[in-house]
Amino acid sequence: MQPWTLLGVLSLLIAVPDALAVKSHDFKTCSQAGFCRRGRALSARAADAKSAWKSPYSLDASSIAITPNKAVFTAGVKSTLYPDIKFGLELRVHEDGVVRVRMDEVDGLRKRYDEAAAWALIAEPRISQDIAWTAGKKDIRAKYGNNEVVVAFEPLKITLLRGGKEQVVLNGQGLLHMEHFRAKAVAETKTEEADPAPEQGAEDAEEQVVMEVKEPNPRAWFEGDSEDDWWEERFSTWTDTKPKGPESLSIDISFPSHGTIYGIPQHATRLALPTTAGDAPTFTDPYRLYNADVFEYLASSPMSLYGSIPVLHAHSADSTVGIFHAMGSETWIDVAHASNKSTQTHWISESGILDLFLMPGPTPADIFAQYAGLTGTPVLPPHWSLGYHQCRWNYISSDDVRTVQKRFDEEDMPVDVFWLDIEYAEDHKYFMWDQKNFPDPVDMTNDVAALGRKMVVIVDPHLKRTDNYPAFKEASDRKVLVKPPSGEGEYEGWCWSGSSSWIDFFDPNSWDWWMSLFKTTASKTGWTWTSSTTDIHIWNDMNEPSVFNGPEISMPRDNIHYGGWEHRDVHNINGMLFSNLTSKAVQHRTDQPTRPFVLTRSFFAGSQRFGAMWTGDNLGTWEHMAVGIQMVLANGIAGMSFAGSDVGGFFGNPEPEMLVRWYQVGIFNPFLRAHAHIDTKRREPFLLEQPYKGMVKDILRLRYTMLPVWYTAFRETSVTGVPVLRPHYVMFPKDPKGFDLDDQYFIGASGLLVKPITTKGATETTVYLPEDEVYYDYFTHHAHRGAAKGKEISVQAALHQIPLFVRGGSIVPTRERPRRSSPLMKQDPFTLRVALNTKGSAKGEVYLDDGVSYKHEEGQFVWRAFTAEAVGKKSVRLSSTDLAAGRPGEAVDGVALTGYKAANGFAESVRDVRVEKVVVLGLSGKPASVKVEGGGELVWEYTAGVAAGGKGEGAASVLTIKDPKVRIVEGWAIVIQL
Incomplete structure (x- = not known):
């Protein structure tokens, strides 16, 4: 396609706000994603075959090797589809009873991405010293306490049981499929003599005709009868080259004893996940995990949003179990309830290995502890960050900020933080103040801080491509920018800054450099943010990453990151690394570290260790107000307790009644911020007429009276992982009437x-x-x-x-x-x-x-x-x-x-x-x-x-x-x- 001009981008995104309404054609459905289409077709063939269906994968019993401590075993896995392709399976039982299941291709043409867990986990989990695997003729099993793990050999099936009752089953429906690496086939040709037409001369009689010979595909029953987007895929005007060919991973995960499931945020939907498959599904597409910048997202949809956490709870009155699938690539998840007592899910990922953690529970509190043991507990935030945050796109000047603060004080309304969106920065060059409108940033910040308050300013991941921007120039010189598919040079896309490049935070060489930028004192070795103070904290937006002229408003999947990995392999992890490094930068900008506040829009498993998130660009509607509660609850289940939705909605001009109700919602979110689009009317609470202004004042004061409750709750979640906001199934796990309450x-x-x-x-x-x-x-x-x-x-x-x-x-x-x-x-x-x-x-x-x-x-x-x-x-x-x-x-x-x-x-x-x-x-x-x-x-x-x-x-x-x-x-x- 032709590159967008900056003028065109800005006219679309700013001058014509109606164009921001979510457009389904901007984002893929499963049917438009080759690997998801293949995965769903596999499921359909299995359903049609019914009891005749059999998984082609089996464990090679002769290859079983049990480690000396007996809590880990490895074995080879064979596929009848491709007898020459090797796979390796490893199961290990952790000290807390979590079972880790890993499967990878062995000695393949290429290496599958296997580093997702390394980014999410806080440390390599400790292996149990008290559990032993015992191999039999048909299976290998390990029993510990009331739990047992059984790995059946043929077909390969892995089952977690409690008290002899199945809790989690892998490949029970036979949908496991790890598309192996292969060489691109060259069409066979056949030479034939062409019968000359009457008018042809003898010299044409020997013409060669090239014909493709299509042999019957013996594997069509499992893989399908065509190479469906194996090597190249088109979406709208973009072409995704796939130099590695097909490499998707399909796995069915069933919960035979659990009829309700929660998790896999982020989606705008009910807390108890509705169905996407089976009879009369609520949604016709699977839940999608693919971090995306979705303007004005729908209030009820399985569409992907800004963050992805592949963790899921399955619940019944008897117990709770959980899974965490350490997968950084795009993933689609179908959900079906065979009855109100069992659930089947089908996970289809674009790339990566199987790296699955089975969390045995048996209570919600146990699941939170087990997941926190893997990915860490939520951070204990600075106390002031639990107060009220006032934001809009944009406060236009330092005098504007001072005036807003003055009005809050005149109305005796509490507030802790004032925010600045992208317009504070000169030509959207983050760290560099617009001197015309913000000529005195340090003095402005000090005026705010004099009353015990803080500032938060935005720093996005795109760097304007100009040599008079130190952040870009230094990143370019250090060669720490994401590369295009060729692997040479620097990827160029369009975002708020115009022509932009993106830092590759997978490159360790970027880490110390990025942290150094936030120093508020001058450095001899590079540029630092001397026009800042330690009372300024950071907002990381657009880190999905959002690329205005990219496929699905994001980065091409065949871009190259550190280590030669394609962007498709790491897409969902990308945003977490940005907020991670920013959090560390703010933490260590002083000799004695202080607690940072960093808000992120994009997140992954483990992001809870670095700060807060919000639910993105919501609308000022009653439906978005309601679904925001459900989304915050879902994020808490997946570890992201420090969450909230923008009070009043980002888009629109809510009427006073709606605004009052939204403040009532907001004060009971862990993260409380009012925010609004640049084209909305100013709606700071002091602008409301009575009696609404008095109501909001009382609401905000109520939040402040309860700060001891909130801070005490955050202390607990920072230790146990149990979320700050607790749905009824967490508090009363044996009460079925509360399972759907959200x-x-x-x-x-x-x-x-x-x-x-x-x-x-x-x-x-x-x-x-x-x-x-x-x-x-x-x-x-x-x-x-x-x-x-x-x-x-x-x-x-x-x-x-x-x-x-x-x-x-x-x-x-x-x-x-x-x-x-x-x-x-x-x-x-x-x-x-x-x-x-x-x-x-x-x-x-x-x-x-x-x-x-x-x-x-x-x-x-x-x-x-x-x-x-x-x-x-x-x-x-x-x-x-x-x-x-x-x-x-x-x-x-x-x-x-x-x-x-x-x-x-x-x-x-x-x-x-x-x-x-x-x-x-x-x-x-x-x-x-x-x-x-x-x-x-x-x-x-x-x-x-x-x-x-x-x-x-x-x-x-x-x-x-x-x-x-x-x-x-x-x-x-x-x-x-x-």
Whole structure:
């Protein structure tokens, strides 16, 4: 095709916003992707053959080799299709029970890409020392605990069982197919004498006719009867050369005992994944994992979006199992439910080896721990990044930024971060400020930081191809740019900067150099960002990568990366490396590392270690508001807890009602940012008319009061991997009524249950209570009763109301003083909401550290448990204890507590922070006295109402204890005598 001009690109993407609506013809369907088409055809042939179908792959029993520790075995695999082609299989059992299955072509014409796991894993997993494989005549198996792995020889089939019951089955449907490397066939020719026509002369009688001879293909029953896009593939005006030929991988993965599956983000769809195959599928295309820049994506679709995490949970009331398929190439996944008790999936990838991790569970918490053991836990973010982020494309000048900050302060609305999109940079040369509109970037940033706030600016991966741009010039000189298919020179495409090239972050030579750019002090060895400060953090956008004039708005698949690998091999990993290196750069730009904040649009397995993500260029519609919740939940399941969707939608001009509701959604996302397209009307919350402005102000303040809840939840996920936002199946895995729920969820282990409203004009809603427990309305203290088999309740949900509940048995710590930004809250007192359960008890915790450094890894933190328990029938004792003391064998944030001391430096810095109020809900009667243990009577008030241990519903009894003068860092007890 003809290269696009920069003018043409910008006129399409800026001047004509209507052109941004998603166009299906810009992105492939399965039928337009040769390898997916071949994989689905294979599945169709198997379905037609039914019981006569047999996989051609078998394990060569004579080749089995078991390692000395007996937890690993290798063997050869044969295919009846190609007897001369060799494959190798390896299975190993890890210490935590995860089973790794690897299969690769052996001694092939070329090497398959086998490095995806190396980028995703935090370390090579440790092999079990207690498990042994035992080979028999028909299979080889290993049993450990209640689990067993069985590898059947012919046909090859791998099964994970628990208690003798099948949990995960590989190749049970016979769809395994590793397309081997081969030489391109040369058509045979045949010479014949042509019969001369009457008018031909004798000299023409010997003319040769070339004829292609097509022999019957004996493998057509399995592979199909044609070379379907083996060596070249066209899409729209682009041609993808395939110098390596066909190399796709097909594998069926079945869950015979699990009828619900979750995961494989990112897709705009329900949390419990709808079907794509079988009878009456919800979607006709498989779920696609291919990182893509999809403008105004559909609110219900299996289309690929910005990130890809090939991890999946399969769930039933009996157990949860999971798989992680370490695959960096484009992958399509079909889903079918044979019944509500079993699920079949079919994974079709363009290239790479089989590198599959079977996670045995058996609980959701176990799966999160097993996946975190492979790819790492989510990062513990800087505390300020959990506040409110204000962004748009674009704040037009440094004065604009100052004015926006001033307006927030005039309206007494809290905000922590102001963002700058691409227009801050001169000609979109990132790191270089537009001197006309941003002549004083350091002073501007310092003005923001003076009130405890931060800046975030965008740095995209495309570098403008001009020698007066130091970042490009140095990358070019260092030869660390992605290459075109020839492998020579530098790939050139078009993006915001015009003619651009892309850094190849697979090249280790790029790493230290990229990190050096973010230094805020001058360097003798290269260019650094001296017009920045350490209060500026980074937004990585467009890193799928997005290429305006490329196929599917991305990079050609036959481009070349470090090591000679084609872009097709690493496409889904590409964006993770960009945010990884950026995160390290921000972390290490000072002598003493500080916690970075980096937002990424594109991500892969392991991206949770480096920062936050958002759901991309959504629309200002009710449907996008709703699906954003489902997408954030799905990302959390796959490790990406620090997630959110843009409040208000990126495109469009939401009406005030929608904007209020979207802020209600946003404050219950881990990442809270308002963002808008350049062509939208300004919609900062202070611009709203009353009563909407007051509503949003209250909503934002609610987020800030709950920052202790959010930070404590992030501490937990940074250790356990259990997501910050928890769907019902995570909290109540044995309750089938909650398996499909994705419009209400819990926040960490806090006991807070929220159901944001995402429909226009709503004044009431229903909320599902999954247990026989009391749930208190957070605002009114109304006590609602659940039931043993679950129960729906109706609640009021007018525009100013948020359905938010505290589960009985929870203690929720908050900070109620209004502040302009979160760092100003460091010395603020706490309020404890004690929500008694039906047994009259409750518990909760709070975690605090300085929120910016890594001193918590040295034991500089406060971690307290709060417990309320009935003492006999006439008193309740509320106490605070140190959760870290006396637990040297455990870890906080991955660091052993051996260095922890209660009187650590951080604890001393907040030693005067007190509990200023305690609210106890559900007492059985009016107290006779309320005292600090060992002290005098406290000031308190009591309002009679429903008791937690009773059966009635209505306003709960409320005991309010005023300023008990107990400190957050100390042990204490308050005794309530009834």
